[in-house]
Amino acid sequence: MEHPCYKCGAAVEDGTAFCSQCNAPQIRVGGGESEAETIAPSQLVNRIAPAGVIQWSQALPATAFAGVIAGLLMFIPLGAFGLGMAAGGILAVLFYRRRNPGMGVTPGMGARLGAASGALGFGVFAVFTAIEVLVFHSGGELRAALLQAIEQSAARSSEPQAQQLLEYLKTPPGLALMMGLGLFLMLIVFLVVSSLAGAVAAALLRRRDRL
16 A cells, blocks of 8 residues: 655655655554544654664754863863863763664764764863963963973974974964964864764664663
8 A cells, every 4th residue: 555745745655664755754653543644754853763864953962062061071180181072972972862762873873973072072172272361361371382392392303494494383473373283183183082982882882782
């Protein structure tokens, strides 16, 4: 038996979960003695989803909360060693799973959730770092640390080109360039560590569910 898709009108075999033309959900529920009716897509968000597909309407709040926690953890002693980034990826998977208890999370989904939390966590970290520099005037200490690192590098190198580069890095534009590169590298590390942590967390959850 066939029935028309409620969205595009194409013929769909009874018992088929999704329309082959528009991929609209075709799940039906009984209505007592009345004829079965099709559930609207907005009612299916937490009931069914294709395997491996993230429901971002549910994932964004989870990854945002995890990202905020990850960014704040970066300001504690152990958090700066990658634990805050890893925590963001793990929490993103756990929070998403909590919002969707019946949905399996694959390692690939966990990696994407972790990457999203890593990007948001880096944003939180960058904002609070800027506040710390502007409000608490810690920029001078950061500049002194960068200059010390440059001078140490200059002392170990005798190449004229290297000396010219190091001298440029001592200038305000050079220091700004170093800080920009540092933030970019921090973003990459955030994404990589959070993605790996999210994938591992998802794999462990799947393994636990199979036991």
